Amino acid sequence: xxxxxxxxxxxxxxxxxxxxxxxxxxxxxxxxxxxxxxxxxxxxxxxxxxxxxxxxxxxxxxxxxxxxxxxxxxxxxxxxxxxxxxxxxxxxxxxxxxxxxxxxxxxxxxxxxxxxxxxxxxxxxxxxxxxxxxxxxxxxxxxxxxxxxxxxxxxxxxxxxxxxxxxxxxxxxxxxxxxxxxxxxxxx
Numbered sequence: 001x002x003x004x005x006x007x008x009x010x011x012x013x014x015x016x017x018x019x020x021x022x023x024x025x026x027x028x029x030x031x032x033x034x035x036x037x038x039x040x041x042x043x044x045x046x047x048x049x050x051x052x053x054x055x056x057x058x059x060x061x062x063x064x065x066x067x068x069x070x071x072x073x074x075x076x077x078x079x080x081x082x083x084x085x086x087x088x089x090x091x092x093x094x095x096x097x098x099x100x101x102x103x104x105x106x107x108x109x110x111x112x113x114x115x116x117x118x119x120x121x122x123x124x125x126x127x128x129x130x131x132x133x134x135x136x137x138x139x140x141x142x143x144x145x146x147x148x149x150x151x152x153x154x155x156x157x158x159x160x161x162x163x164x165x166x167x168x169x170x171x172x173x174x175x176x177x178x179x180x181x182x183x184x185x186x187x188x
Contacts, residue, residue, distance in 0.1 A: 004134070008043040008147040012036045013130075017120050027123040029073075030154060031065050034161040037151055038062065045147035048178045054168045061164055068160045070102075075160045129153045140181065148179055 005013070015036030020028045038058050040046045049055050071079060071089055079089045122130070132153035137145045154161045155172045165171070 004137070004143075004145045006144050006146045008040065008045070009133075009145050009150055012040065012045075012147045012150055015039055016126070020120050023069075026120070028120050028126045029123050030125045030129050030157065030159055030161050031068070031073075033126060033129055033150060034154055034165070035062065035065065037147060037154070040147060043147045044179065045151040048148060048151065048175055049170065051178045052168075052170050052174050054165065054170045057168045061168060064164045064167070065160065068164070070097075073160065075163045077163060125157070125159060129157055132156060148175075151175065152179075 002010070002013075012033060013036070016028050016032035019032040019035045020026075025032070037045050038049070038061060046055070054061065068075065071093055074082075074089060082089055129150065130153075133145050133149040136152045136156070137143075137149045140149075142149070151170075152172065152175055155165055155170060155175060156162070
């Protein structure tokens, strides 16, 4: 599959690994893929994000991803569902962080003083995004997998990245409108 990745898509995957390493995560997560996409300039995905106004909100998106990590990766929808059951996630996070330090619920390995070095594996969720990007490219009749396909795969997969992007107007429908229906054609 990786032989079909464009230079931009490969750069996103490498950037995701670097983001995972920067926070000491043991695995590359879908959130790391989104962070790497936000770093890109001059690519189809960066064009689409800018056209939808998300480029202006990069810092807000990054902050929302950090907030999610502090909540042990729970999305806002999951947090609200738990609130409906009487579970106050904010209170739990506050108590855990009071006892164990800020970010104690995040998946960062660096917190315990351990330093992970070596090959980063991809979580099941990140692998799903990579696989879905192939299906998106095939459905769009594209011969390659570009960073735009990774972005489309992220918004199609339920989870924190899709929720954060949707909060900033980036949905599958809006991306399809900007990128076109496939065949490498963008809508005017």
